[in-house]
Amino acid sequence: MNSLATELGESEAWLDRQLAYGILRLTLGVNILVHGLVRLPELASFADGLVQAFAKTPLPSQMLRLFAFVLPFAETAVGLLLTLGLCTRLALVGGGLLIIALVFGTALRSDWDTLGIQMIYAAIYYLLLVGRTCDRFSIDHLRQKTPERNELKKRTAL
Numbered sequence: 093m094n095s096l097a098t099e100l101g102e103s104e105a106w107l108d109r110q111l112a113y114g115i116l117r118l119t120l121g122v123n124i125l126v127h128g129l130v131r132l133p134e135l136a137s138f139a140d141g142l143v144q145a146f147a148k149t150p151l152p153s154q155m156l157r158l159f160a161f162v163l164p165f166a167e168t169a170v171g172l173l174l175t176l177g178l179c180t181r182l183a184l185v186g187g188g189l190l191i192i193a194l195v196f197g198t199a200l201r202s203d204w205d206t207l208g209i210q211m212i213y214a215a216i217y218y219l220l221l222v223g224r225t226c227d228r229f230s231i232d233h234l235r236q237k238t239p240e241r242n243e244l245k246k247r248t249a250l
Contacts (some may be wrong), residue, residue, distance in 0.1 A: 109223075109226045110226045110227075110228040110229065111229070112226070113220070113223050113226035113227055113228070113229075114177075114227070114228065114229035114230070116216065116219070116220060117174055117177060117180070117220055117227065117230070118174075118175060118177075120174055120187075120213075120216055120217075120220065121171050121172070121173070121174030121175030121176070121177075121183075122171065122175055123171070124167050124170050124171035124174060124187060125167070125168060125170075125171025125172055125174075125175055126171070127164075127167045127171065128163075128164045128165065128166070128167030128168030128169075128170075128171055129164075129168055129171075131163070131164035131167070132164050132165075132168065135160075135161060135164060138160055138164065139156075139157050139160035139161055142156055142157075142159070142160040143156045143157055143160065145201070146197060146200070146201065148201075149197070149200040149201060150200070151197065151200065159193070163190070166186070166190055167190065169183075169186075170183050170186050170187040170190065174187070176230070176231050177227060177229065177230020177231050177232050177233065178230070178231040178232060179232070180220075180224060180227055180230060180232050181221070181224060184217055184220050184221045184224075185221070187217050188214065188217040188218075188221070191210055191213050191214045191217060192214075194210050195207060195210050195211070195214065198210060
């Protein structure tokens with residue numbers, strides 16, 4: 093295979109990785125955003141349900157209620173940032189920390205099926221964080237000031 097064909101193949105493979113990253117980031121972002129948004133109008137009942145669900149755990153109900161009131165706002169913020177691709181590292185770390193808190197509570201309840209699903213979320217946060225170099229289709233990428241981007245802007249401005 094000649095070098096041009098190899099270069100084109102590598103270029104397409106890199107674009108595929110960038111597209112895959114963008115799709116995964118966007119999908120997780122929409123998922124987490126909607127998790128938060130649907131809870132906001134019913135915040136009090138969500139908090140009551142969470143306190144009731146954790147009644148048999150050693151966690152204090154006041155702490156649970158506070159967590160329940162904060163969680164939808166945190167999910168909405170993390171989800172919006174991921175959906176837009178804005179402050180992606182911060183959003184992924186924040187989302188990862190939320191998952192850690194959720195895993196802890198779910199383990200206290202011995203809800204192993206839900207915990208398994210949460211571990212999938214943790215793995216997705218991990219993959220997105222380690223793959224951030226593929227984050228091309230995002231506001232973060234548009235805001236980067238790199239020599240390549242500046243050169244592209246100069247060429248397209250002519």
